[in-house]
Amino acid sequence: MTKCALCGYEFEEKELACHSKCPMSEGCAIICCPNCGFQEVDESKSEVAVLIRRTWQAITQWHQPAQEKTR
Amino acid sequence: MHCHGQNPADTPGGRPVILIGNPNVGKSAIFGALSGRYVEVSNYPGTTVELARGKVAIDGTETTLIDTPGVASLLPRSDDERVARDVLLNGSPWAVVQVADAKNLRRALLLTFQLAEQEVPFVLDLNMADEAEALGIRVNAERLAQILGADVVKTVATRGEGIAQLRALLASPRPVTYRIRYDGAIEEAVARIVELLPDTLSGRRALALTWLAGEMLQGTSRLPGAAADGNAGECIRAIVAEAAAKYAEPLGYVINRQRLKCADCLVAEVWSAPAKRRERWAEKLGRLAIHPIWGWPILALALVGLYQFVGRFGAGVLVNWMEQTLFGQYVNPFALRLAQLIPFELARELLVGKYGLITMALSYGIAIVLPIVFTFFLAFSLLEDSGYLPRLAVMANRPFKAMGLNGKAVLPMVLGLGCDTMATLTTRILETRKERVQVTLLLALGVPCSAQLGVLLGMMAFLSWQAVLVWLGVVVATLFGVGWLAARLLPGRSSDFILELPPIRLPQLGNVVVKTLARLEWYLKEVLPLFVLGTAVLFALDKAGALAWLERLGSPVVVGLLGLPPETAGVFLIGFLRRDFGAAGLFTLARAGQLDHTQMVVSLVVITLFIPCIANLLMIAREHGRRTAFWVAAFVFPFAFGVGGVLNLVLRALRMGF
Numbered sequence: 209m210t211k212c213a214l215c216g217y218e219f220e221e222k223e224l225a226c227h228s229k230c231p232m233s234e235g236c237a238i239i240c241c242p243n244c245g246f247q248e249v250d251e252s253k254s255e256v257a258v259l260i261r262r263t264w265q266a267i268t269q270w271h272q273p274a275q276e277k278t279r
Numbered sequence: 280m281h282c283h284g285q286n287p288a289d290t291p292g293g294r295p296v297i298l299i300g301n302p303n304v305g306k307s308a309i310f311g312a313l314s315g316r317y318v319e320v321s322n323y324p325g326t327t328v329e330l331a332r333g334k335v336a337i338d339g340t341e342t343t344l345i346d347t348p349g350v351a352s353l354l355p356r357s358d359d360e361r362v363a364r365d366v367l368l369n370g371s372p373w374a375v376v377q378v379a380d381a382k383n384l385r386r387a388l389l390l391t392f393q394l395a396e397q398e399v400p401f402v403l404d405l406n407m408a409d410e411a412e413a414l415g416i417r418v419n420a421e422r423l424a425q426i427l428g429a430d431v432v433k434t435v436a437t438r439g440e441g442i443a444q445l446r447a448l449l450a451s452p453r454p455v456t457y458r459i460r461y462d463g464a465i466e467e468a469v470a471r472i473v474e475l476l477p478d479t480l481s482g483r484r485a486l487a488l489t490w491l492a493g494e495m496l497q498g499t500s501r502l503p504g505a506a507a508d509g510n511a512g513e514c515i516r517a518i519v520a521e522a523a524a525k526y527a528e529p530l531g532y533v534i535n536r537q538r539l540k541c542a543d544c545l546v547a548e549v550w551s552a553p554a555k556r557r558e559r560w561a562e563k564l565g566r567l568a569i570h571p572i573w574g575w576p577i578l579a580l581a582l583v584g585l586y587q588f589v590g591r592f593g594a595g596v597l598v599n600w601m602e603q604t605l606f607g608q609y610v611n612p613f614a615l616r617l618a619q620l621i622p623f624e625l626a627r628e629l630l631v632g633k634y635g636l637i638t639m640a641l642s643y644g645i646a647i648v649l650p651i652v653f654t655f656f657l658a659f660s661l662l663e664d665s666g667y668l669p670r671l672a673v674m675a676n677r678p679f680k681a682m683g684l685n686g687k688a689v690l691p692m693v694l695g696l697g698c699d700t701m702a703t704l705t706t707r708i709l710e711t712r713k714e715r716v717q718v719t720l721l722l723a724l725g726v727p728c729s730a731q732l733g734v735l736l737g738m739m740a741f742l743s744w745q746a747v748l749v750w751l752g753v754v755v756a757t758l759f760g761v762g763w764l765a766a767r768l769l770p771g772r773s774s775d776f777i778l779e780l781p782p783i784r785l786p787q788l789g790n791v792v793v794k795t796l797a798r799l800e801w802y803l804k805e806v807l808p809l810f811v812l813g814t815a816v817l818f819a820l821d822k823a824g825a826l827a828w829l830e831r832l833g834s835p836v837v838v839g840l841l842g843l844p845p846e847t848a849g850v851f852l853i854g855f856l857r858r859d860f861g862a863a864g865l866f867t868l869a870r871a872g873q874l875d876h877t878q879m880v881v882s883l884v885v886i887t888l889f890i891p892c893i894a895n896l897l898m899i900a901r902e903h904g905r906r907t908a909f910w911v912a913a914f915v916f917p918f919a920f921g922v923g924g925v926l927n928l929v930l931r932a933l934r935m936g937f
Contacts (some may be wrong), residue, residue, distance in 0.1 A: 221836055238698065249797035256800040257793050
């Protein structure tokens with residue numbers, strides 16, 4: 209579930225209208241709230257967002273054992 | 280196929296249970312918990328609004344359960360709300376279950392009062408009771424039931440809690456006995472209207488209030504039998520007009536205000552929440568941001584900050600480094616050396632010539648526009664994550680109302696600052712085709728999207744504040760002029776603007792970084808290829824000798840009317856693809872000292888009034904048809920040049936050189 213930053217509406221991707229309507233929607237990682245149209249980033253479709261998430265996970269996983277060793 | 284007047288034979292008495300409630304209160308979860316797995320989804324007749332139907336067992340007997348779209352009021356402002364209202368009024372329900380968010384009882388009660396006036400058998404379901412409890416919110420459901428005179432139950436639909444109790448209450452639903460006593464003039468009007476209606480008609484008080492609140496035309500079409508035959512319609516109109524004359528504000532507003540007052544009284548008696556000490560500063564800032572006076576300095580502060588960050592830092596420091604150091608010392612010299620290895624002159628020029636893919640497309644797209652949009656996206660993400668943008672919509676609502684635009688038109692206009700193409704899609708929330716076309720035209724005419732606004736802000740770094748004011752004044756005046764004229768040509772009742780405001784908060788670093796980088800990813804994937812395409816078109820036109828011909832052809836307009844150098848014809852040509860690409864061309868000319876300040880202001884005004892991008896034009900064609908898209912383009916482009924021409928003449932006549 210995604211919560212719109214503009215109107216607070218909670219929605220799922222299947223409710224999106226602009227992805228199927230926008231003539232340049234192929235590969236578009238911008239999602240629009242079906243209630244008010246406000247745009248946000250669909251992190252599951254953004255390669256950069258995925259890269260950041262994986263990097264962050266890797267850092268935290270690396271950091272945790274390091275902390276355990278110091279204990 | 281389902282018809283709203285139909286009574287399915289497989290339900291006892293053919294009377295359904297209807298779920299109704301505000302958006303995001305967990306209606307679908309309640310529907311799932313009551314109906315089990317079987318769900319049939321079909322469009323409401325004559326609309327694209329979907330209704331889910333299932334079965335619910337009441338005392339061992341199955342009956343139809345209908346889930347309606349989320350509504351804020353029974354006075355409809357959208358197709359969704361109209362369908363929910365019609366299902367309720369025409370469905371002869373066995374019971375109406377209002378699903379409410381226990382955390383936001385005030386909003387729910389506004390709907391409860393309207394359902395009470397409909398005199399329908401009723402149960403109030405305070406859903407999300409666990410979330411309310413986690414926030415320390417206490418709701419005295421017993422006391423609320425006592426005041427309303429109807430059953431109230433707390434549920435947590437996602438865990439199935441309270442569902443058995445709700446199902447049990449559905450066996451004997453009863454209408455709410457609580458009634459709001461409105462102002463004397465309104466009560467008198469209601470009583471006079473009710474007298475004109477047949478005794479057999481249920482919900483007469485609600486119907487009278489609906490008419491008084493402003494839905495006269497739609498409402499009177501529902502006048503039954505004898506009332507419709509006689510002069511009842513005319514009499515009712517006269518009573519409504521008489522009551523309306525007693526108030527300075529619209530009757531709908533007055534009625535709603537009195538309902539809010541009653542909701543506040545009830546909330547004070549049955550609902551309590553712990554004081555939010557940590558959020559006090561945020562609440563105060565959030566309130567000031569939409570204040571009729573203090574809201575404007577806060578908006579000005581946000582804009583100045585945006586200009587300093589994007590215009591000074593992005594377009595100044597970052598662009599200088601990217602263009603002079605990265606591209607000037609490394610990328611371009613390396614590309615030139617690499618191009619020497621290519622034996623074909625034409626291919627060399629395509630890469631590193633005047634209209635080369637590296638020296639122009641990548642130089643514009645990466646060295647100039649990228650640093651600017653990066654800083655703008657970062658600032659935009661900060662504003663978005665802080666919760667300020669919805670408040671900007673509230674502030675914008677005031678001047679738009681003065682312009683005569685429908686209140687709902689504000690949202691697409693503010694959203695256009697993010698993406699005009701998507702905002703064009705959201706014009707669907709407007710009620711009539713005329714309104715949709717009107718807002719689409721204004722979006723295409725003068726609302727720059729985030730990437731374009733970034734480049735325009737970058738251009739302003741070259742200008743004095745007086746020149747920036749002239750640009751802003753002309754664009755805003757044009758928007759207001761066209762909007763005002765369109766509103767006069769397209770008369771209609773303006774609707775209310777209701778927006779749920781999220782709290783102001785400190786932006787979260789993780790959110791801001793991910794959003795900024797993902798938007799940059801979008802820019803590189805969608806916008807940069809268009810830059811390459813535009814450059815390739817210019818290269819082909821140049822080689823075919825057509826560019827010089829176009830420059831000569833455009834000379835009377837570009838040089839004669841706008842007072843710009845002939846090279847700007849090529850800039851406007853690529854501006855047809857994307858406004859920011861054209862603006863980047865102007866940026867380069869300005870940095871090279873080929874434009875004086877008057878020329879910069881004139882060219883900025885023209886490019887700002889252009890249609891945002893080719894995708895936007897395609898979206899207009901898809902949403903409103905090719906003919907409308909053609910007329911919008913046929914209006915916008917000559918109009919942009921016309922406004923630029925008039926501005927040039929005025930600035931030259933007044934000898935304003937900034």
